[in-house]
Amino acid sequence: PSFPLPVVAYLHGLEGGSIARLTAIRWRSRFRLEVIYARHREILLPGFVYVIPAGEPLTFVGADILGLAPPGATSNVDHLFASAAHWYRSGVIGVVLSGLGTDGTKGLLSITQVDGIRVVQSPFEATFPSMPTNALIGDDVQYAVMLDQMGELLEALVTNPESMAVATAEVQAEVTRQVLLVAQTLTKSLDRSIEDILRVVRDDLAMDITFVTKHAGDDVVVSHSTPGPSDMRMQGRSHPKHQSLCQRVLDGRLPAVMPDVEALRLTHDVPELPVVVGAYMATPVWLSNGALYGMLCCLNASASRELDQRHYTRLQLSARQIARLINETGDSSGF
Incomplete structure (x- = not known):
């Protein structure tokens, strides 16, 4: 039939x-x-x-x-x-x-x-x-x-829609369970996807570490990061906003591309940093609703004088990839 x-x-x-x-x-x-x-x-x-x-x-x-x-x-x-x-x-x-x-x-x-x-x-x-x-x-x-x-x-x-009325009530518990599992799985999947993008960015730009920062009160927290030299880990680290390079980039007090951070101290107010930074780039991660999720950043322990707008454009493209992932999961928590 x-x-x-x-x-x-x-x-x-x-x-x-x-x-x-x-x-x-x-x-x-x-x-x-x-x-x-x-x-x-x-x-x-x-x-x-x-x-x-x-x-x-x-x-x-x-x-x-x-x-x-x-x-x-x-x-x-x-x-x-x-x-x-x-x-x-x-x-x-x-x-x-x-x-x-x-x-x-x-x-x-x-x-x-x-x-x-x-x-x-x-x-x-x-x-x-x-x-x-x-x-x-x-x-x-x-x-x-x-x-x-x-x-x-x-x-x-x-x-036979009448027979499904009882079934509908019975499956609500299973649907609710799936929603909770999906939310948990989605968060883990998002984290893995962001980390995959960070690894690609690190290798593409030949930087030591690539990471994402988010606000947590008066501090800036590294939410995702690639391993650094000698397996140095930045993920989970936090420091005050006034010591954050990414915050100063966001505020417009520092340029987004810093090939030589030490040389930049001659002309700009560069804060004392908790790690050795020779070169640095940062760009915001804007979501589709106009909210700022965080900052996508990368650094080298030594100066990288070849860093220029071409490298920054590639960093911006990666920030948009991360934003798309976040838009799809509905996770808009950030700055």
Whole structure:
């Protein structure tokens, strides 16, 4: 038999291969689903998966009808979910699968407001866990399941929804557990990812140590760091703001690129430092909401007179990479 409802899919980065990819998924359901591309003003039929073509801002313009959004409108899954919630109310089911970023979280909130059903793929098996993770943290998701369980769940939801009312209450504890585990895993994953970037920056710029600093009251704390010469560790160290080079760079009292810190003392007020610093660079890590997360810094024990704007530009690019990671996890704690 065919699946008793139409399914609409919005996919990232699969131009030209969306249908093949979806057809290859094994949903483990007794129902058949035929995958095709959606078209403007086409009537949606049960048993079909309608893939939104890349670049076409299709949303629901009526029950079982997709149409082009007004000129200038952007196409994303949040708008698709919101339009489905408008037309189907509590009869809509929103599903967020593997993907980067926060896409789908706002859309699921729209579905929550009309008492629709919210489902995510378990982030523990997702190739890119950001989207289901952010949905779990940002909305009251009812089901978080493995992909090979998705077909059976959706089949039960559409064929016998009354039987799922009790199941929904039962799985809330499991969903809550997954949210807590995801938050813990996400923090560890973020730390590892930042440390990986720091190692690349250290090697690329040929510096002794690369690190990230954050404020903690009147002190500056090193939150992440590469090992230094002789395995010297800076992570966890703190010192007053008035002794911090990165703070003075942020305040504009010192230049962002310091090839020779000792020579700079002739023209600038350079504080006494707790470690030997010959060369230094620092750049802020700005988040998408305009908040300052911290400072990305690097140093050499000896002067590096070749340091210039080219090196600083590469440091800034790395700061933006770190900011993107932090934006995706929702960890905005910083300066």
